[in-house]
Amino acid sequence: MLIAITGATGFIGKRFMELAAEGGHRFVVLARRDPKAPGQVRFLSWSAETRLDAEAMKGVEAVVHLAGEPVAQRWSPEVKKHILQSRVEGTRSIVDAIDLAKGAVKVFVCASAVGYYGSRGDETLAESSAPGTGYLPDVCVAWEAEADKATRLGVRVAKLRIAMVLGCEGGALKTMETPFKLGVGGVLASGDQWMPWIHLDDMARLILYALENQQVSGVLNATSPNPVRNRDFTRIYASVLHRPAILPVPAFALRMLYGEMAQIILANQRVVPEAARKFGFVFQFPDLTMALRQIYPKRLCSKTVSAVVT
Ligand SMILES: NC(=O)c1ccc[n+]([C@@H]2O[C@H](COP(=O)([O-])OP(=O)(O)OC[C@H]3O[C@@H](n4cnc5c(N)ncnc54)[C@H](OP(=O)(O)O)[C@@H]3O)[C@@H](O)[C@H]2O)c1
Incomplete structure (x- = not known):
């Protein structure tokens, strides 16, 4: 099928496009710069403020919307505004274009984040759990509300x-790798906090699964069935890299380094993929050790660090 995609130049978008192109899907890429990606048949200059015309979705049956200002940066008031606006206005721009397509678009897959839940201790968080409070949950709630408007157009969302x-x-x-490979990685804060995670390939496969399977709609937690505590993540990551992890990083140091954004690193979120499993999605990498071993078979990801440690 012909898929319109935003976020094609990003970490998830690139892998998703490779996977979907292998399966014969083709793309209309909406982005700020032309990535000339695999399977791309058309490029449209797009940013969150763009108002697309009826031609934009010509022939398009599905839309995947991943674009958004990166969250992993220091949150100045200006950055916080961009994080929110790029998601709310960007999603509105895409849903307006779907509306103009007058029923041609059948399915809309939209990113959101586990940031929706805030920090919740040991509580198990499934899709029906209430949102948390604070900046990031508010961003996710507003982002999802824009996506929901496509449901009213008769589109599967x-x-x-x-x-x-x-x-x-x-x-x-990419951020954690260098300190861990240099043997200066360590437990963050108490290490008790739950960290939901998903392998990039499962992430790309889940997007494709949502597109291709009629029964999939609503919210899906895109996370492996086995969230781990930060302490266990640290131990497993260090052992896969064959490095020690003995230097704990206190919460105050993270707050000094990253400001308010440190709340993402310190968040305690025991999120589980109840909906994905209900819809029949099978994770290829449900286990963290297995996932990290696939990512780091023997080689080291970053060239700079491999030069230091080999
Ligand atoms: N990766 C994760 O661990 C993770 C976790 C939770 C949620 N998510 C969400 O999943 C989505 C995709 O994540 P990712 O890791 O692939 O992100 P990424 O690598 O940072 O890529 C973001 C994409 O969004 C575009 N973009 C950035 N700022 C934009 C703006 N102001 N207006 C329009 N486009 C903009 C970028 O396009 P340009 O090339 O034009 O810059 C890029 O294609 C994001 O919305 C992210 O919040 C990701």
Whole structure:
């Protein structure tokens, strides 16, 4: 099918496009720059403020919307405004274009984040759990509300509350890798906090699954069935990299380094993929050790660090 996609240049978008293109899908890429990606048949210059015309969705049957200002940066008031606006206005722009397509678009898969739940201790968080309070839950609630407007147009909508995505090419591991490989990684704060995570390939497969399976709609937690505490994540990550992890990082140091954004790193979120399992999705990497071993078979992801440690 012809899929319109935003976020094609991003960590998740790139992997998703590779996977979907292998399966014969083709893309209309909506982005700020032309990625000339696999399977791309058309490029449209797009940012969150763009008002698309009826031609934009010509021939398009499905839309995948991943674009958004990166959250993993220091949150100045300006950055917080961009994080919110890029998601709310961006989703509105896409839903307006779906509306103009007058029934041609059948399915809309929209990113959201486990940030929806806030920090909740040991509580098990399924899709029906209430949102948390604070900046990030508010952003996710507003983002999902815009996506829901497509439901009123008769479109099948799947909203993916994405957890920390694990892969070599980007995301959290790209930041964590260097200190761990240098043997200066360690437990964050108390280490008790639950960390939901998902392997990049499962993330890409889940987007494709949501597109291709009629029964999938509503909210799906995009997270492996086995969230781990930070203490266990640290131990497993260090052991897969064959490095020690003995230097704990206190919460105050993270707050000094990252400001308000540190709340993402310190969040306690025991999120489980109840809906994905109910809809029949099978995780290829349900176990963290298995996932990290696939990501780091023998080679080291980052060239700079491999030069230091080999
Ligand atoms: N990766 C994770 O662990 C994770 C976890 C939870 C939720 N998510 C969500 O999943 C989505 C995709 O994540 P990702 O890791 O692939 O993100 P990413 O690598 O940061 O890529 C973000 C994409 O959004 C576009 N973008 C950034 N700022 C934009 C703006 N102001 N207006 C329009 N487009 C903009 C970028 O396009 P340009 O090339 O034009 O910059 C890029 O294609 C994001 O919404 C993210 O919040 C990701």
